[in-house]
Amino acid sequence: xxxxxxxxxxxxxxxxxxxxxxxxxxxxxxxxxxxxxxxxxxxxxxxxxxxxxxxxxxxxxxxxxxxxxxxxxxxxxxxxxxxxxxxxxxxxxxxxxxxxxxxxxxxxxxxxxxxxxxxxxxxxxxxxxxxxxxxxxxxxxxxxxxxxxxxxxxxxxxxxxxxxxxxxxxxxxxxxxxxxxxxxxxxxxxxxxxxxxxxxxxxxxxxxxxxxxxxxxxxxxxxxxxxxxxxxxxxxxxxxxxxxxxxxxxxxxxxxxxxxxxxxxxxxxxxxxxxxxxxxxxxxxxxxxxxxxxxxxxxxxxxxxxxxxxxxxxxxxxxxxxxxxxxxxxxxxxxxxxxxxxxxxxxxxxxxxxxxxxxxxxxxxxxxxxxxxxxxxxxxxxxxxxxxxxxxxxxxxxxxxxxxxxxxxxxxxxxxx
Amino acid sequence: xxxxxxxxxxxxxxxxxxxxxxxxxxxxxxxxxxxxxxxxxxxxxxxxxxxxxxxxxxxxxxxxxxxxxxxxxxxxxxxxxxxxxxxxxxxxxxxxxxxxxxxxxxxxxxxxxxxxxxxxxxxxxxxxxxxxxxxxxxxxxxxxxxxxx
Numbered sequence: 001x002x003x004x005x006x007x008x009x010x011x012x013x014x015x016x017x018x019x020x021x022x023x024x025x026x027x028x029x030x031x032x033x034x035x036x037x038x039x040x041x042x043x044x045x046x047x048x049x050x051x052x053x054x055x056x057x058x059x060x061x062x063x064x065x066x067x068x069x070x071x072x073x074x075x076x077x078x079x080x081x082x083x084x085x086x087x088x089x090x091x092x093x094x095x096x097x098x099x100x101x102x103x104x105x106x107x108x109x110x111x112x113x114x115x116x117x118x119x120x121x122x123x124x125x126x127x128x129x130x131x132x133x134x135x136x137x138x139x140x141x142x143x144x145x146x147x148x149x150x151x152x153x154x155x156x157x158x159x160x161x162x163x164x165x166x167x168x169x170x171x172x173x174x175x176x177x178x179x180x181x182x183x184x185x186x187x188x189x190x191x192x193x194x195x196x197x198x199x200x201x202x203x204x205x206x207x208x209x210x211x212x213x214x215x216x217x218x219x220x221x222x223x224x225x226x227x228x229x230x231x232x233x234x235x236x237x238x239x240x241x242x243x244x245x246x247x248x249x250x251x252x253x254x255x256x257x258x259x260x261x262x263x264x265x266x267x268x269x270x271x272x273x274x275x276x277x278x279x280x281x282x283x284x285x286x287x288x289x290x291x292x293x294x295x296x297x298x299x300x301x302x303x304x305x306x307x308x309x310x311x312x313x314x315x316x317x318x319x320x321x322x323x324x325x326x327x328x329x330x331x332x333x334x335x336x337x338x339x340x341x342x343x344x345x346x347x348x349x350x351x352x353x354x355x356x357x358x359x360x361x362x363x364x365x366x367x368x369x370x371x372x373x374x375x376x377x378x379x380x381x382x383x384x385x386x387x388x389x390x391x392x393x394x395x396x397x398x399x400x401x402x403x404x405x406x407x408x409x410x411x412x413x414x415x416x417x
Numbered sequence: 418x419x420x421x422x423x424x425x426x427x428x429x430x431x432x433x434x435x436x437x438x439x440x441x442x443x444x445x446x447x448x449x450x451x452x453x454x455x456x457x458x459x460x461x462x463x464x465x466x467x468x469x470x471x472x473x474x475x476x477x478x479x480x481x482x483x484x485x486x487x488x489x490x491x492x493x494x495x496x497x498x499x500x501x502x503x504x505x506x507x508x509x510x511x512x513x514x515x516x517x518x519x520x521x522x523x524x525x526x527x528x529x530x531x532x533x534x535x536x537x538x539x540x541x542x543x544x545x546x547x548x549x550x551x552x553x554x555x556x557x558x559x560x561x562x563x564x565x566x
Contacts, residue, residue: 020420020422021420351486352458352484352485352486353458353485354458354484354485354487354546354549355427355485355486355487358423358426358543358546359419359423359427362419362420362422362423363418363419369458370457370458371457371458371459375456378459383459384458384459384460384483384484385458385459406418409418409419413419413427414427414432414486
């Protein structure tokens with residue numbers, strides 16, 4: 001990476017935190033990322049200098065807040081390369097990725113899915129990209145089809161034509177798996193969906209923060225992701241809807257902000273995207289998210305991907321060299337490192353992930369243990385839970401090395417009763 | 418490499434009970450059963466019990482516990498402790514156990530009542546893992562008579 005990691009780390013105050021007398025090694029980035037001082041300051045600046053409600057206010061503060069708020073919408077559109085975004089911006093603010101998917105399942109799904117239609121999701125979906133479609137299929141008597149995975153937790157792409165067929169009306173698929181680290185071939189999936197006139201929703205919660213994602217190139221119909229996994233604040237999600245689809249959508253929530261004209265009997269809607277944002281939006285967090293996008297742009301998304309790939313290769317090399325780890329643990333995900341994100345998920349017969357996680361925490365190492373909101377996948381793999389270390393721009397080889405050493409020591413600790 | 422805090426929790430007694438849980442043999446004449454499952458982590462406790470209806474106490478117990486070592490070890494130790502006890506005494510042990518996890522001072526008599534559960538005292542400072550040791554107690558609160566065939 002062109003940027004010096006030690007310089008980047010200085011921007012993240014929390015990385016100096018001491019946990020159990022050890023310097024924090026934060027490897028729980030797939031759950032949420034840490035925030036640079038630029039984002040924290042932006043949030044503070046908003047509340048100390050700019051706090052005001054957006055849109056329609058005639059006073060100076062409201063105007064300034066509105067400008068900053070709407071500028072971030074433009075920034076996000078540019079970040080994912082939305083076509084013609086200056087003319088009509090199809091970026092809708094939501095609470096998080098989960099809410100974005102739920103909105104589409106209702107606003108688009110209830111209008112377009114009919115009895116016996118098929119919706120396709122993969123076997124590695126987060127609960128948020130599974131349950132909304134289960135409920136939609138229940139409401140509409142439609143069929144939910146689960147695209148299978150192979151032994152390396154990759155989509156069994158040979159079955160593409162079988163699963164995405166003329167009955168398919170929607171494919172809702174994760175770009176990068178939060179629990180296995182698999183990067184799915186979404187371009188291939190989108191191309192097949194286009195052939196059968198199915199819409200495609202891409203769950204970008206784990207890809208947009210870590211690699212370049214270009215909706216013009218992908219030509220997907222929906223892209224959803226969360227600010228908090230990409231250096232931004234919690235409580236803010238993004239819903240991108242392709243222009244020809246967004247024009248057909250009716251609002252799902254009603255109230256202030258989203259209306260043009262209201263009488264006692266009826267109402268008409270504001271322009272896109274505001275007609276989809278009822279009530280006062282999450283102004284402070286949107287504005288702070290702008291600072292996160294600036295930060296990511298400054299480093300460059302290709303550089304971020306390159307850095308994480310190098311760290312992942314380094315981790316895989318350390319694992320490969322350890323006979324003990326190879327004999328006693330399973331590392332999930334693709335064998336081809338270019339199909340992997342910076343997510344490393346393990347299971348071992350020696351100890352339960354929670355016990356290992358407690359020992360790692362004792363060494364200041366923060367990892368996630370559990371089912372990672374992918375219970376059906378864990379059941380399919382025949383494990384109750386797993387241990388996940390996930391990387392980001394501020395992680396170093398030293399931290400990866402420390403994790404592998406402490407993970408090994410933890411396993412040995414439980415091995416010797 | 419691990420400091421005293423960790424070693425105190427994962428001490429020899431807890432490690433032994435987690436690896437070799439007590440009361441794992443099948444029992445005859447099952448009168449009651451109990452199940453508790455934590456779906457979030459996959460921990461499970463299953464109890465098969467022979468209950469003495471005349472004297473209102475647990476005669477025999479079979480424990481099947483899966484999951485993390487804290488769950489298995491606590492289930493194992495509790496299954497030993499409750500043998501031959503009635504519900505009132507079992508409830509009392511649980512109350513003292515919770516008192517210990519709340520970092521309250523125990524008198525010597527209460528220490529004795531807890532038996533090997535005393536080794537879980539380090540959990541009082543690891544809030545997130547307390548629940549792992551409570552699954553056995555959840556199962557006990559769900560003990561149900563099995564219907565005669």
